[in-house]
Amino acid sequence: MEYVDHVVDLVGNTPLVRLNALVDGLAPLVLAKVEYFNPGGSVKDRIALRMVEAAERSGELKPGGTIVEPTSGNTGVGLALVAQRRGYKCVFVCPDKVSEDKRNVLKAYGAEVVVCPTAVAPEHPDSYYNVSDRLVREIPGAWKPNQYANEENPASHYHSTGPELWRQTEGKITHFVAGVGTGGTISGTGKYLKEVSGGRVKIIGADPEGSVYSGGTGRPYLVEGVGEDFWPTTYDRDICDEIIPISDADSFDVTRRLAREEGLLVGGSCGMAAAAAVELARRCGPDDVIVVLLPDGGRGYLSKVFNDTWMSSYGFLSPDHSGATAGDVL
Numbered sequence: 001m002e003y004v005d006h007v008v009d010l011v012g013n014t015p016l017v018r019l020n021a022l023v024d025g026l027a028p029l030v031l032a033k034v035e036y037f038n039p040g041g042s043v044k045d046r047i048a049l050r051m052v053e054a055a056e057r058s059g060e061l062k063p064g065g066t067i068v069e070p071t072s073g074n075t076g077v078g079l080a081l082v083a084q085r086r087g088y089k090c091v092f093v094c095p096d097k098v099s100e101d102k103r104n105v106l107k108a109y110g111a112e113v114v115v116c117p118t119a120v121a122p123e124h125p126d127s128y129y130n131v132s133d134r135l136v137r138e139i140p141g142a143w144k145p146n147q148y149a150n151e152e153n154p155a156s157h158y159h160s161t162g163p164e165l166w167r168q169t170e171g172k173i174t175h176f177v178a179g180v181g182t183g184g185t186i187s188g189t190g191k192y193l194k195e196v197s198g199g200r201v202k203i204i205g206a207d208p209e210g211s212v213y214s215g216g217t218g219r220p221y222l223v224e225g226v227g228e229d230f231w232p233t234t235y236d237r238d239i240c241d242e243i244i245p246i247s248d249a250d251s252f253d254v255t256r257r258l259a260r261e262e263g264l265l266v267g268g269s270c271g272m273a274a275a276a277a278v279e280l281a282r283r284c285g286p287d288d289v290i291v292v293l294l295p296d297g298g299r300g301y302l303s304k305v306f307n308d309t310w311m312s313s314y315g316f317l318s319p320d321h322s323g324a325t326a327g328d329v330l
């Protein structure tokens with residue numbers, strides 16, 4: 001019989017899928033690392049597993065304890081899965097820009113969700129960072145993984161994502177592209193790929209216009225899960241060779257094209273990363289192998305990126321990608 005003991009055993013080893021229409025006419029091979037194949041539906045399953053295991057070993061997380069974390073959803077799902085398996089409770093703190101669909105997913109896995117305003121500074125008492133700190137003080141047996149400062153976050157990518165990419169491309173990868181949120185993905189994967197290739201692999205971050213990584217101040221943007229208004233310690237400033245800023249409009253346009261033209265129903269930060277990969281591919285040659293990491297699936301964004309009314313309300317909908325047009329008979 002072929003089975004695993006628990007879905008948590010399926011974290012990692014996600015497939016590489018070639019991009020076709022999106023990079024039509026461009027020289028390099030462009031591959032997507034499709035992280036929605038993780039059991040919780042995102043790249044964050046990787047960090048959840050490693051952070052919990054490390055906290056159990058260090059004694060920070062004790063049997064029957066509660067995991068408290070500010071999360072835009074994906075880290076919460078990963079933590080909730082691991083928590084279920086090991087008998088912990090979960091309380092997650094989300095900014096209000098996170099879609100209700102995503103919050104309901106966390107509740108479905110059995111977590112409690114606390115919602116905080118997006119439009120306040122990180123030092124404000126109602127910011128989602130401060131609310132989670134207060135909950136950690138108030139709940140007995142609480143442990144905060146703190147994905148923004150936990151070295152196990154980049155370490156999970158150093159030990160899983162990086163080696164997987166090297167093996168899957170048989171060492172032929174020349175460029176790695178990923179969006180930057182906590183910076184864990186790009187820092188851990190990038191560190192491994194630089195080490196194993198003797199510095200040959202180039203690491204390219206994709207960042208929402210306005211975020212600190214591409215020189216902004218944290219100006220608001222709509223794409224979820226990426227960009228910051230501060231510099232987390234999980235981001236290693238020595239790893240990225242280049243950061244490409246991408247507008248919300250381009251992020252969402254490419255997100256919709258990934259679904260319509262590549263069969264990949266993925267989230268807005270995936271479109272952002274893929275937009276950066278396309279920009280990079282224009283400057284690369286036929287021997288180059290670009291891998292772009294797509295962090296999550298698109299089902300959590302059906303009422304936003306994939307909703308024509310929402311898109312139009314921000315002026316994002318271009319006529320080419322608007323779904324059915326007036327002339328269509330469906």
Ligand code: PMP
Nearest residue numbers: 180181182183184185225269295
């Ligand atoms: N995309 C999404 C949807 C995310 O939730 C995250 C994590 N915040 C990222 C991208 C960025 O990954 P990282 O935190 O490893 O930089």
